[in-house]
Amino acid sequence: MSEFEPKIIAFVCNWCTYAGADLTGTSRIKYASNVRIVRLPCTGRIDFMLLMKAFSRGADGVIVSGCHPNDCHYTSGNFHARRRWIVFKSLLDFMGIDVRRIHFAWVSAAEGAKWAEVVNSVVNDVRALGPYDGYKNLAPIAADWRIQDAG
Amino acid sequence: MLAKMRQKAKDLLSSGVVSTVIGYGEGSGNRVRALFIRKPDDADKLILDERCVQNLAVYLTKREVRALGRPAVVARVPVMRTIQQLMFEKQVAEGEVAVIGISPDSQVLDFPDLKSMAEYVSAIPFELSADEKAAVEKLEKMTAGERWNFWLDVLSGCSKCYACRQSCPLCYCERCTVECNQPQWVSVPSHGLGNLEWHIMRAMHLAGRCVNCGDCFRACPLEIPLNLLTQKIITDIADKFGGADEYALNAFKPDDKEDFIR
Amino acid sequence: MSRIGVFICHCGENINGTVDCAKVAEAASRVPGVSHSVDYKYMCSDPGQSMIKEAIKEKKLTGVVVGACSPRMHEPTFRRACAEAGLNPYLCEMANLREHCSWVHEKSEATTRKAVDLIKSMIEKVKLNQPLQPIKVPVTRAALVLGGGIAGIQASLDIANAGHQVIMVEREPSIGGHMSQLSETFPTLDCSQCILTPRMVEVAQHPNITLHTYSELESLEGFIGNFKAKIRNKARCVDEKLCTGCGMCAQKCPTKKISSEFNAGLGMRSAIYVPFPQAVPNKPVIDKDHCTFFQKGKCKVCEKVCPTKAIRYDQEDRIIDVEVGAVVLATGFDVLGTDFFPEYGYGRYKDVINGLQFERLASASGPTLGVIKRPSDGKVPETVVFVACAGSRDPAKGIEYCSKICCMYTAKHAMLYKHKVHEGSAYVFYMDIRAGGKMYDEFVRRAIEEDDVKYVRGRVSRIYEEDGKLVVKGADTLLGHEPLEIRADLVVLATAGVASSGAEELAQKLHVSYDSHHFFAEAHPKLRPVETNTAGIFLAGACQSPRDIPETVSQASGAASKVAGLFSQEELTREPLVAVVNRTAPPLYSTCTGCGLCMPACPYQAIEMEEIRTRDGTVVKVAAKVNPGLCQGCGTCVALCRVKAIDLQGYTNEQIYAELMAL
Ligand SMILES: Cc1cc2nc3c(=O)[nH]c(=O)nc-3n(C[C@H](O)[C@H](O)[C@H](O)COP(=O)(O)OP(=O)(O)OC[C@H]3O[C@@H](n4cnc5c(N)ncnc54)[C@H](O)[C@@H]3O)c2cc1C
Ligand code: SF4
Ligand code: SF4
Ligand code: SF4
Ligand code: SF4
Ligand code: FES
Numbered sequence A: 001m002s003e004f005e006p007k008i009i010a011f012v013c014n015w016c017t018y019a020g021a022d023l024t025g026t027s028r029i030k031y032a033s034n035v036r037i038v039r040l041p042c043t044g045r046i047d048f049m050l051l052m053k054a055f056s057r058g059a060d061g062v063i064v065s066g067c068h069p070n071d072c073h074y075t076s077g078n079f080h081a082r083r084r085w086i087v088f089k090s091l092l093d094f095m096g097i098d099v100r101r102i103h104f105a106w107v108s109a110a111e112g113a114k115w116a117e118v119v120n121s122v123v124n125d126v127r128a129l130g131p132y133d134g135y136k137n138l139a140p141i142a143a144d145w146r147i148q149d150a151g
Numbered sequence B: 001m002l003a004k005m006r007q008k009a010k011d012l013l014s015s016g017v018v019s020t021v022i023g024y025g026e027g028s029g030n031r032v033r034a035l036f037i038r039k040p041d042d043a044d045k046l047i048l049d050e051r052c053v054q055n056l057a058v059y060l061t062k063r064e065v066r067a068l069g070r071p072a073v074v075a076r077v078p079v080m081r082t083i084q085q086l087m088f089e090k091q092v093a094e095g096e097v098a099v100i101g102i103s104p105d106s107q108v109l110d111f112p113d114l115k116s117m118a119e120y121v122s123a124i125p126f127e128l129s130a131d132e133k134a135a136v137e138k139l140e141k142m143t144a145g146e147r148w149n150f151w152l153d154v155l156s157g158c159s160k161c162y163a164c165r166q167s168c169p170l171c172y173c174e175r176c177t178v179e180c181n182q183p184q185w186v187s188v189p190s191h192g193l194g195n196l197e198w199h200i201m202r203a204m205h206l207a208g209r210c211v212n213c214g215d216c217f218r219a220c221p222l223e224i225p226l227n228l229l230t231q232k233i234i235t236d237i238a239d240k241f242g243g244a245d246e247y248a249l250n251a252f253k254p255d256d257k258e259d260f261i262r
Numbered sequence C: 001m002s003r004i005g006v007f008i009c010h011c012g013e014n015i016n017g018t019v020d021c022a023k024v025a026e027a028a029s030r031v032p033g034v035s036h037s038v039d040y041k042y043m044c045s046d047p048g049q050s051m052i053k054e055a056i057k058e059k060k061l062t063g064v065v066v067g068a069c070s071p072r073m074h075e076p077t078f079r080r081a082c083a084e085a086g087l088n089p090y091l092c093e094m095a096n097l098r099e100h101c102s103w104v105h106e107k108s109e110a111t112t113r114k115a116v117d118l119i120k121s122m123i124e125k126v127k128l129n130q131p132l133q134p135i136k137v138p139v140t141r142a143a144l145v146l147g148g149g150i151a152g153i154q155a156s157l158d159i160a161n162a163g164h165q166v167i168m169v170e171r172e173p174s175i176g177g178h179m180s181q182l183s184e185t186f187p188t189l190d191c192s193q194c195i196l197t198p199r200m201v202e203v204a205q206h207p208n209i210t211l212h213t214y215s216e217l218e219s220l221e222g223f224i225g226n227f228k229a230k231i232r233n234k235a236r237c238v239d240e241k242l243c244t245g246c247g248m249c250a251q252k253c254p255t256k257k258i259s260s261e262f263n264a265g266l267g268m269r270s271a272i273y274v275p276f277p278q279a280v281p282n283k284p285v286i287d288k289d290h291c292t293f294f295q296k297g298k299c300k301v302c303e304k305v306c307p308t309k310a311i312r313y314d315q316e317d318r319i320i321d322v323e324v325g326a327v328v329l330a331t332g333f334d335v336l337g338t339d340f341f342p343e344y345g346y347g348r349y350k351d352v353i354n355g356l357q358f359e360r361l362a363s364a365s366g367p368t369l370g371v372i373k374r375p376s377d378g379k380v381p382e383t384v385v386f387v388a389c390a391g392s393r394d395p396a397k398g399i400e401y402c403s404k405i406c407c408m409y410t411a412k413h414a415m416l417y418k419h420k421v422h423e424g425s426a427y428v429f430y431m432d433i434r435a436g437g438k439m440y441d442e443f444v445r446r447a448i449e450e451d452d453v454k455y456v457r458g459r460v461s462r463i464y465e466e467d468g469k470l471v472v473k474g475a476d477t478l479l480g481h482e483p484l485e486i487r488a489d490l491v492v493l494a495t496a497g498v499a500s501s502g503a504e505e506l507a508q509k510l511h512v513s514y515d516s517h518h519f520f521a522e523a524h525p526k527l528r529p530v531e532t533n534t535a536g537i538f539l540a541g542a543c544q545s546p547r548d549i550p551e552t553v554s555q556a557s558g559a560a561s562k563v564a565g566l567f568s569q570e571e572l573t574r575e576p577l578v579a580v581v582n583r584t585a586p587p588l589y590s591t592c593t594g595c596g597l598c599m600p601a602c603p604y605q606a607i608e609m610e611e612i613r614t615r616d617g618t619v620v621k622v623a624a625k626v627n628p629g630l631c632q633g634c635g636t637c638v639a640l641c642r643v644k645a646i647d648l649q650g651y652t653n654e655q656i657y658a659e660l661m662a663l
Helices: A017-026 A048-056 A077-094 A112-129 A140-150 B002-014 B040-045 B056-061 B077-088 B114-122 B130-141 B144-156 B163-167 B192-206 B215-219 B227-241 C021-029 C046-059 C071-084 C098-102 C109-127 C150-161 C177-181 C192-205 C248-252 C292-296 C301-305 C355-362 C406-420 C440-449 C503-510 C549-567 C636-640 C653-661
Strands: A008-013 A035-040 A061-066 A102-106 B020-026 B032-037 B071-075 B098-102 B108-110 C004-009 C034-040 C063-068 C092-096 C135-138 C142-146 C165-169 C209-212 C215-223 C226-233 C318-324 C326-329 C333-335 C352-354 C383-390 C425-430 C454-457 C460-466 C469-476 C482-488 C490-495 C497-499 C537-539 C571-574 C579-581 C607-613 C619-626 C646-648
Touching: A008 A017, A008 A048, A008 A112, A017 A035, A017 A112, A017 C071, A017 C098, A035 A112, A035 C109, A035 C653, A048 A061, A048 A077, A048 B192, A048 C653, A061 A077, A061 A112, A077 A102, A077 B144, A077 B192, A077 B227, A077 C636, A102 A112, B002 B020, B002 B040, B002 B071, B002 B098, B002 B108, B020 B040, B020 B056, B032 B040, B056 B071, B056 B077, B071 B077, B077 B098, B077 B114, B098 B108, B098 B114, B130 B227, B144 B192, B163 B215, B192 B227, B215 B227, C004 C021, C004 C046, C004 C109, C021 C034, C021 C063, C021 C109, C034 C046, C046 C063, C046 C071, C063 C071, C063 C109, C071 C092, C092 C098, C092 C109, C098 C109, C109 C653, C142 C150, C142 C215, C142 C318, C150 C165, C150 C177, C150 C192, C150 C209, C150 C326, C150 C549, C165 C215, C165 C226, C177 C192, C177 C355, C192 C209, C215 C503, C226 C326, C248 C301, C326 C503, C326 C549, C352 C355, C355 C406, C355 C490, C383 C406, C383 C469, C383 C482, C406 C425, C406 C440, C406 C490, C425 C469, C454 C469, C469 C490, C537 C549, C579 C619, C636 C646
Parallel strands: A008 A035, A008 A061, A061 A102, B020 B071, B071 B098, C004 C034, C004 C063, C063 C092, C142 C165, C142 C326, C165 C209, C326 C537, C352 C490, C383 C425, C383 C490, C425 C454
Antiparallel strands: B020 B032, C135 C571, C215 C226, C226 C318, C333 C497, C460 C469, C469 C482, C579 C646, C607 C619
């Protein structure tokens, strides 16, 4: 088997991080191709169940990112999101879920370079952690996913 | 105190202020069950002892119970807290329910209205007992791997019978998201993944709302300590947001503190 | 069954250089539900768009996925193309193969695989897309202008001249703002009052403008095109209809030793007063905090002398309701007082003044009738030191920004002084000179070269009084930090421009964002400088950050043209990407529990509770409802609702879930 390549799913808001990632592109800054971006209007829209579903779909790591505090396009979506993340992350940790695999960030539309850094550091960290077998082994569907990915 | 409670029930019924009194009565095999008293004379069947802990507020949102007319509920502190929460969530309105309050030292309390009940119960600090705290802390002290195995182990028994949900007075949604299949938020089978998703979702949905009555735990046929999750969240909300908000997850402070968002 | 068309763009070599576009199109063609999949050199070109349009018609496509650049770039282009071919534009989605893939990864199989993933995920999303119709909301063609400085005046006149109603609210007794306090204005040195007064009068006389002075906004509700405002008319204690502005009251008022705001504290006014002779409206107000009658219960002199019996001690504040379609925020700025600076004497030295006070000294209508006299003893100063950047660009003072106007008005002040006191000497301490603008640098140069103003580069570290002089201690950084001591008669601090008082509360009332210094924030610093993040609320002038008159006026005209544009239609169309609370068949009616927890989470107060009734009118349920005019589509409520009773059009739970499950 070749070296393990983690699968990373990123949930980002449209106005800051998605635009920031666009800037990474326009600036031609290179980063690891393991990440897949899901575009949502605002971090306020990010349902915690989406994160769980990303893991059940076989993600080895998840990135959640939006506008810096006070910069939310909708003024307070990210403040609401932050509260939920605080509770949610702590709950996951309490349940023994590997929270090192969930990375929360604020990346503005001007931070193209930061987006590349975030992705690269998460890919590196998760690569070092290895595949999230603990989660994938919870249900038969996980195995199914792995076969597909190996091909 | 028992006499006083029965008398109060009688008065409420005979004066026609309420049409039902929801309280506790003897069930089979030394168990206590919920009693729905409709006639003043039956009020003597009501009992009150340390076995009477069920959160009777669970009935207040049920259509069948509502159909009986205005109820009065025998309510210890957690039940009163539940009613307060249900009011905040617009499920119970002032005037719809009468409360036969029972203080922590088992005195019968008179409340002219729900507002005064809410004031009374708000003054009692909402915190975990020493034992509950210790149980949460014990888990916190474990390594992540140990916690994972702990939950994998205890949740492995869950058969998704949803008795916990049924007993919870705040799980009153008519269409629970666990039953939603478009999309399928929670994996249907009661395997590791399905159970984990169910319990994460349940806990998150009760975050900032759970009154720590313990009924979910008592209802579980497998004695799964699922209320540890809501208890953990209760401590987090108090520690991290100060616990002053009526619902911590639709409020925020621009300077809420965290140490993990980079 | 869906019939999805997939269109992969090479973007020349921009995408095809790293991603194997043919392979992506081929992989997409194998996804169930895809009935057409092609790749092409430039999808956004005319031939590219035609390919899409033809395929929609020929293959009767039910959805389109374009794999190309960022949707932030071309989503409108492709959606328009779809609409032209008869496909609802919201059945078109883009996968970002350029900014998020080809430009950021090396050419490799993994990069192509990622592109395939992104396409597949969009295919699954688009299968669940629903045709959406733009939202139409009616527009009330009247504008509320808050603030009657030059910004508010210009915006009001422009909007009113375009034929629309304007309601102007100014919290002071007169309009005019800071410009009415200025003596002469850079870079042309024309008299401020002379150019401003005619405009003030025009405002007062314009048939389309309703002026509310001595008034403040109480509340604002609603949304673009449909705002409802409450305005508080503070009690003037004068019947405006009867008052003729004769001024007898102010003349005879026995309480005259009140520091005049208009003269920046350098002059006095009476308790009943008109702030300045050219005030609009020329109607006095009673300052209740100082009026002898209000304070001691005795006096009523003004009532006795008023020839038209216009004085009304018992007048109360009135609340007025107005409906408007747009709001222009033009509440301006303030300048720091000298008391802000411990190193310059905390405001203790009478002869250390700020720029606004100097304007009043230099003004022909000011307390000294334009003769530069120092406040302490009325002597004409022989040496004046001007300190630029007093507070500005000083992180230690909490003000990192440049106040932008001080370099220019300091040069102006020094020049005015030299014009009036030929033998005097003027020094300017500066950090660097920022004189960008038409004729600005020439203006500063004139001060230095023609008027012999001595510019010293360096900060002033301390000022103290000694033998009737002000000792100014600084250093000349161009001369190797050589310490410098000037014994001055007058020191003028060009204090930082700051947000006007109450700006934060006002922003909160209007739900517009503001920066950490309480200046209102624009929707986009470059491309939407006169809009706020709240649709229908626009910005003009120094309330956004300190700026000079030309910039203020052009921005005010910009905001006015935005308003006029908005008012050019009877109805407003908005993107239908809004939240909706479901309604289902009885007996459920909606999965919403009516808990109302979502309501306070909405940043726009778009959620209300609706009673669902049967035909005979009995209430069967109370459920949430989203006002599509207010909702901005953030989705905060969607993620909060436990029963998923609210969903967000364009980003529904099902769509996002399908998108995720395809990754
Ligand atoms: C010392 C000095 C010298 C200057 N010299 C020049 C110069 O020579 N040339 C030049 O181009 N510029 C000059 N400027 C800059 C000029 O003053 C500003 O560009 C201009 O005043 C900005 O106009 P504005 O309408 O945005 O704000 P303002 O003039 O501040 O007007 C704002 C108005 O809004 C009102 N208001 C505030 N809050 C509320 C509220 N909540 N509700 C209702 N009304 C409210 C205020 O009372 C005021 O009338 C100078 C500035 C200073 C300080
Ligand atoms: S979650 Fe359990 S402890 Fe909390 S309110 Fe519901 S039943 Fe009571
Ligand atoms: S936790 Fe217990 S009560 Fe709840 S569903 Fe599982 S088995 Fe049933
Ligand atoms: S939409 Fe959801 S959160 Fe809002 S009132 Fe209904 S159930 Fe409660
Ligand atoms: S989507 Fe956002 S703006 Fe719209 S109703 Fe929900 S919270 Fe309010
Ligand atoms: S829009 Fe980016 S976090 Fe709200």
